Amino acid sequence: MEAAWRVGIGYDIHRLVPDRPLVMGGLRIKFPMGLLGHSDGDVVLHAVADALLGAAGLPDIGEQFPDSDPAYAGAASHELLARVIQKLLEAGYRPQQVDCVVHAERPKLSPYKRPMAEAIAGLLKLEFGSVSVKAKTNEGLGPVGAGEAIACMAVALVARAD
Numbered sequence: 001m002e003a004a005w006r007v008g009i010g011y012d013i014h015r016l017v018p019d020r021p022l023v024m025g026g027l028r029i030k031f032p033m034g035l036l037g038h039s040d041g042d043v044v045l046h047a048v049a050d051a052l053l054g055a056a057g058l059p060d061i062g063e064q065f066p067d068s069d070p071a072y073a074g075a076a077s078h079e080l081l082a083r084v085i086q087k088l089l090e091a092g093y094r095p096q097q098v099d100c101v102v103h104a105e106r107p108k109l110s111p112y113k114r115p116m117a118e119a120i121a122g123l124l125k126l127e128f129g130s131v132s133v134k135a136k137t138n139e140g141l142g143p144v145g146a147g148e149a150i151a152c153m154a155v156a157l158v159a160r161a162d
């Protein structure tokens with residue numbers, strides 16, 4: 001018998017570039033640089049979406065929303081996430097819990113952790129306590145440490161909606 005609970009993992013990384021709005025976890029964050037991407041580059045929502053899709057055994061967002069498709073150019077990632085949730089519901093799964101770790105050398109994300117968790121919980125129609133956002137620097141190591149990119153890892157728990 002298929003298990004009632006399933007977990008998925010998601011990861012994403014986007015390059016930080018000047019003169020782009022910085023959007024993470026569905027929030028606009030004040031910073032002179034933003035994340036490069038075909039969509040708005042929301043690295044947090046992309047990792048969360050892939051974690052949810054993985055938990056439901058569905059194809060990843062690269063397959064669902066190809067960056068070769070002009071329909072998704074400049075797309076707001078909260079709209080992509082809404083479509084992912086719809087696909088989950090159609091496949092018989094409901095999001096239960098999400099945990100993420102954002103890796104960014106800058107900007108300093110501690111003031112945004114709670115607002116991001118609240119925003120993600122709102123998008124997933126979960127209580128605030130069911131979504132966690134943690135933030136870490138990369139200790140100056142690699143492209144994230146050099147401030148050239150921001151990465152995010154996410155884990156999602158879904159339940160069979162029957």
Ligand code: MG
Nearest residue numbers: 012013043046
């Ligand atoms: Mg992405």
